[in-house]
Amino acid sequence: MRDVYHDELDAITDQLVEMTRLVGEAVSLATQALLTSDLAIAESVIEGDEAVNLLHENVEFRTVDLIARQQPVAGDLRALTTGLRITSDLERSGDLAVHVAKLARRKYPACAVPGELQGTVREMGAVAAEIVNKAGDVVKSRDADRAAELERDDDVMDELHRTLLRTMLAPEWPYGVDTAIDLALAGRYYERFADHAVAVARQVLYLVTGESAVRG
Template structure:
């Protein structure tokens, strides 16, 4: 019985790693769809989000069932509660990638991002995908130090996010209202994706340390 219980605990961690991998792939593909006006890629991201949602629901059901049946305490309970919250963050990251893909689909065959801002969005997409990949490794390895370092990359995304707004407010640039709205939303999606990755990392630190520094 205890072996089965610990196998179920391990499966929760494996699911989190799988979700992180999927949302990272989704963001990479959504960014390609956005910048290349690639409709098939946009449609693929939108459809694939169902798999992330299914993993999220399945993990929540298994986790709550373990809490109810096994009545875990101490570290095991902390693992399960933290996993519920990490799963929610990862599911939201998948939603944000889908939002980006939907903007790409809506503006097809045009590109929703003005040409001068495309390098900025390409960089935000690259960093976001890297963050998701690091989250997967952090969860798998229970790597507290890597989790703490992840916030540095989030700071870069925040700076890029601010740079987009500075461009929108600059007198030297003149975007259409439609483009300005798209860019504002898109930049926020990338910024929030990175924020949720940091949230997962912080929960991992709490999970491993119990809040003790």
């Protein structure tokens, strides 16, 4: 038989999964806005972050309330504090998707991404969305193997980031300092987005296996 405590814990988990869905969608749309210089999409991502922030606050509130009312011990308490860290990471991921969208908006009607780097940036956006979606699966399933997969996806992101930097640092780079700065920042946003999503999976792994999560 289920009790109120575990029902509430499940409800919090559902909210965390919903957060991963929202920020995954946000980073996909922000990437589309950046690549196609679409102001309406950029604005929708910026406005949509409010929903992520509200979920974040709600998860915090419900978690702390549950701790205070039910006085969970050991494993249960650890699950709840892990949830607090996860919601914090996801809130930051949402902010980073917004930073990408704001970059698109600031450059509009110009496009921040020259043709030859469109493929790399598109892939960074796709990998970012994939990582956070997988993180959502991990939060839901608590599957340690799936959590380990994310580390490999993060290596792909790092490699894309290096490609981006290498292209801009080549002597023949023709797009000037301003484009390089914008792309360096965009690259940083995607990389950090992925780091936070991987951190989510690591927190779950820590919860399941008891192995200490490494914090950057």
